Amino acid sequence: MSPETNPSHAPRYGSNMGQPLTRRDGLLKVTGRATYAADNHPPGMLYAVTAVSKIARGRVTSLDVAAAKAHSGVVEVMTPANRPPLAHDPDEKMPPFGFRVEVLQNDRVRYVNQPIALVIAQTLEAATEGAMLLDPQYDAQDARVERADGELYDPPAIGVGAPPGAAYGDIDAGLARAAHLVEAEYFTPAQYHNAMEPHAVVAEWDGDRVMLDMPNQALALSCASYAAYFGIPAENVTIRSPFLGGGFGSKAILNGPQILAILAARMLGRPVKLALTRSQMYGPVGHRGATWQTLRIGTDGDGQLTGLHHRAIAATSSFDDFLEPAANASLPLYASPAILVEHKGLRLDTGTPGPMRAPGEASGSAALEVAMDEAAEACGMDPLDFRLKNYAETEPGTGKPFSSKALRACYAEGAKRFGWSRRPLEAGQMRDEKGFLVGWGMGTAVFHCPHFPAEARATLRADGTALVETAGADMGQGAWTALAQIAAEALGLDPQQVELHSGLSTLPDGGIAGGSGHTASAGLALNNASKDAIARLTDLATGNPQSPLFGAGNIGVIARNGRLHRRDDETRSQSYAEILAGAGQPEVVGTAKAARDPSVGAAHALYSHGAVFAEVKIDPDLGQIRTTRLVGAFAAGRIINPRLVRSQYFGGMIWGASFALHEEAVTDRRTGRIMNADLAEYHVPVNADVPSLDAILIPEDDPYINPIGVKGVGEIGITGTVGAIANAVWHATGKRLRRFPIRIEDVIG
Amino acid sequence: MSLSISLTINRQSRTVTLDDPRVTLLDLLREHLYLTGTKKGCDRGQCGACTVLVDGRRINSCLSLAASLDGAEITTIEGLAVGEALHPVQAAFIACDGFQCGYCTPGQIMSAVGLIAEGRAGSDPERIRELMSGNLCRCGAYQGITEAVLEAQKTMTAEKGRDAA
């Protein structure tokens, strides 16, 4: 059925934009009553602090356990010597997303900041000092932390199980016939998620059941994984994660310190709290691995691509694989008769990288968008015209149609709002009234649309209100609000009449809050459960001879404003409360499981798109750079809540600015220690760094993506922005900078 | 060694006995008094999540020893609303979507309250951005934060005007 003939589609989209409701959790968050994991204090709780390795490779040869234990308040010190057994081998990966973890299985050290002991004490102060007093001694081997030190290898898979490359057309022939060939290498450094909330857990055992307060982006999956580690059934693990202080991918995957704290709670028979220090977050909880990317772009005399070759070397740890799928950024965006993407792995002595906001897309798009700018320059074309010239009408390579793609509108609206048409083609042409160099750059944003299986329950209650439940995660994207809006619409209720329970693992599995897929995944489950509840309610009404809806059949009613109306005569209606009362039932419960129909992805290419325009100002002599203006225009299917979506885009764009100009983990090449493992020297943007942000929400009606028309918005904002800013720096200075972040010395050098 | 100090916390006088001089104001609030609204983001004065008012001034509670604050008056996020009535800054943060994950929010709000009291920014957004730069927000809610400070300031000025009239 086409969308035009499917009656359920036509009214559904409306203006394409939902209500800009303020956050449902707003009151709790502004009053300090929103409880994050480390805010919990069960009676009798002890504090755990990890001691971490200062070497990148080798062995721990001694720990002064006696000194730590002698410190007043220290209760226990867990080391490889006394660490209780685990039911799962931590050196075995746990599918689907589990990594090998360091949980004191031996004295081996594989990266800096690896946990090497856990000190448990009556107070936080005692546990912290106890960890210091362990004074570890090492047998250190050379740290392999630079590109030249690492072992290059051909990975069987990249990202979370994606194929390591793709080839369409004849790349050699394509590049050989190019009138212009651009070839360059780009470097993106290791970056750390640095959610404002450090990873934390409060663990409390009751027999072989455990209650975990922890920030978690994947509740059901984590319960199963913890259960495997502790040898208990998954239902014996309960995770409460009502609020996450930011996740960005780092709270979707199990890590060693949290497992150890849970183990300590079992060992000691008392609740244990562990919160990582900021510096301890630079190692065991994932990061965005460094990449070295080479791009070759061929264009003909008209500026048409003849070939696009993107090769990425992605750093990972010595003992596990998460390879930033950077080169895949070149697959979905630009039409080219030949595309080749390839990945190599590089083993270094670091913690294992992991998914970090737009994994692959962020670093890959950073390189691709600069390379495209260089190609446009080689062709003497405006960067936007060049991208339009190579606009992909179907997915390059596969030729699949896009489920929807309003990228042209993004380009047009973004350019208009930004004033792009006034941009001089050549670099170094613009100065502001004070004399600052001014540069304008742009980049295309793109992000794929994953969909995770999810379940939900919707209960219509006697008073006509509803309770909807799914074990999702709100890490700031506004899930509590948007998911309630989706359910409310399906239930024919005002959002205020819908209570949402989430963030608790005993609820129906809400899937994973990641990949920008949570609203679509949990939202579809809630939509379906809500419709199931309405269907059941309809059966009660239409089967009740006392009801004005009697005999209408379940196709013959419409749910609206808390009432069911006859489709053939809308004046005949009955409220939900009346229907339930009439049936003598306290409630009616709808349930649903939802997943993506595989045929959707087989038939269509599924992406959100956008265009980002950046202005930078640069001091002509001193080289300091400021992102003075960012305009993004994004098309991401149906928008449930424009207020929250705009905030997501802003957040993504600021991450892009951070990638382009600020963030970099600086590793001592001799020891492998990260010398800026804090928030003073690992720079993320401050308020003054982003004086002007604008996000345009481009209407986009996607009839195929899923029945609620939702794509995803959480990550796309980064993707176009990094390149846009780097291109703006070129436009201001004439310098092509291919190493991120761009620094003062790069500009003045 | 045990140390006794008197503090006024959110308008309530309290005597606190410290068994350990190492306790920071932040850990005193969170781990001893269970006022967990104030957050720990870095514990080193590098993020602003722990911002509270001490004697009316915004400071990083993580870099302040509780023992050295005898007699101080402390206001935390829990003490800002009066009953159910939100402080104008709190209301403005909701209206302007000045947060996402909410973890830096208590610090942002206390910092904004401090900033408005200092009276150095006027209605210049650039000054507000600069003077709010001690509060990191990894979600990137800065635009909403700046708007919220401006809006709250306007509300508070209007309220003051009404009170004076």
Add this chain to the structure above:
Amino acid sequence: MNRFDFLRPASVAEAVAAAAEPGSAYLAAGTNLLDLMKIGASRPERLIDISRLPGLDRIEWLADGSVRIGAMVRNADLAYDARLAKAFPSVAEALLSGASAQLRNAATVGGNLMQRTRCAYLQDTASACNRRVPGSGCDALYGENRLHAVLGWSENCIAIHPSDFCVPLVALDAVVEVEGADGRREIVVDDLHRLPGATPEKETALAPGELIVGLRLPAAAAAFSANSRYLKLRERTSYAFAVVSAMAALRIEDGTISEARLALGAIAAKPWRVREAEAALLGVTPSVEAFARAAEIALAEARPSGDNAFKIELARRITVRALTLALEGTPAVMPALPASPFSTDPGASHVA
């Protein structure tokens, strides 16, 4: 952090007496010391809380036009003191470009003068650092050192002094008043911080147990009030330590420079006053060329201590710019982004 004894002396005399005990450290706001204690880089056995000592929190204007600032005056209170900002605008601008509003509300004048280097190798207890453990070596040398010293460093230490505040202080001949077991003495700020030489652990001229109780800015320094500027380069717009910074102040009479002050920050283990460059500007008609000459003189001895040669050129350029801005005149109001190049007018002095 280690357990320590916590003392609250009632007077300066009591504090100084208490500090005679080895292992003692003075605690003011704690914004630097507590941080170092948390990461184990500093482990004093006794903390002597001087934050509430009577008489140290005042800004007093003396009859001769000089000002005496108590050591416990908070950075923000000093920066926003209207009379101080008028007489010594670069001091206020430097203060407001440092740290964050919260930290400035807490941090004290004395604490700022005594703040330690931000060198990551001092902070990292697993690294060799001659300041933290004398004789252990300097891992910053041949390490990650792109922001380290280009002047006055030695093979024993290449750290920089991170203070913004101290840069105008050295340029303006500020003096600290110090109380010790042997009574009170004065040290000019330029002599307070030491270059590492063979003894990097001796970071200041203070004897053990000596306490800074006050800071004086001489009346003569107010003569620059119309033409002074502090300028600071950072890797983000705010809340970052300097890559390099400069304070420039001029007295202009009949179109020529009758007196100049110039100091650089974040390029050496101490705030770096350049008297030779000041002298070269005397009697000169101000011009970009004259300023460039001064910058050449200021950086004449500079040499990279690692991956930081760019800082030398950057220091030259910021010197020229700071002098140019000083010549243009002190801004009538404090810029929205104090000391930031984005609060200035880079004009046509393009040398890139």
